[in-house]
Ligand SMILES: O=C(O)C[C@@H](Cc1ccccc1)C(=O)SCC(=O)c1ccccc1
C-alpha cells in the first residue's frame with residue numbers, strides 16, 4: 001500500500017526510531033509498502049521514519065533499472081572512509097537539492113527481510129543513500145547540514161507552499 005510521506009518540518013521527522021526486535025511478517029509487509037511508496041515517489045531510498053513508522057527499517061534501490069531493492073533492518077555503520085560531496089534530495093523536502101559532504105565509503109551491517117544478518121561495503125550513491133537514510137532513523141533531515149541562512153530560506157519557502165496548498 002502507498003504510505004503518506006511526512007513533509008519537513010514535521011516534528012515527527014525528528015523522532016528517533018527504535019530497533020526492530022523480531023523480523024516478522026509485519027516488518028516484511030512494511031518493507032513492501034515502503035518499497036511501493038519509494039518507487040512511486042520516485043526515490044532511491046526511504047526510511048520508515050518518513051512514513052511515520054518509528055522503527056529502524058530502510059529500503060534503497062539505486063539501480064539504473066529500478067530492479068535491485070535492498071532492505072536494511074537495524075542498519076549500523078561499522079566503518080567510514082574518505083569524503084564525497086554529493087547533491088542530495090529528500091522525499092520529505094520536495095524540490096530542494098543541495099550539496100552535502102559525507103563519507104565516500106561505508107561498511108554497514110544490517111538484517112535482511114529474512115532476519116539474516118549481512119554486511120555490505122558501499123561507495124558512491126549507495127554509500128550516500130545509506131548515510132542519508134540512517135540519518136532519518138536518528139531524526140536528522142539533510143537540510144539541517146546546510147547553513148542557517150539556507151535552512152531559513154528553505155523553511156520560509158516550504159511554509160509559503162504549505163499555506164497556498166492548505
Ligand atoms: O528522502 C529520501 O530518503 C529519499 C532520497 C534519497 C537520496 C537521494 C539522493 C541522495 C541522497 C539520498 C531520494 O531518493 S530524493 C529523489 C532522488 O534523488 C531521485 C529520484 C529518482 C531517481 C533518482 C534520484
Ligand SMILES: [Zn+2]
Nearest residue numbers: 089090091092
Ligand atoms: Zn530523505
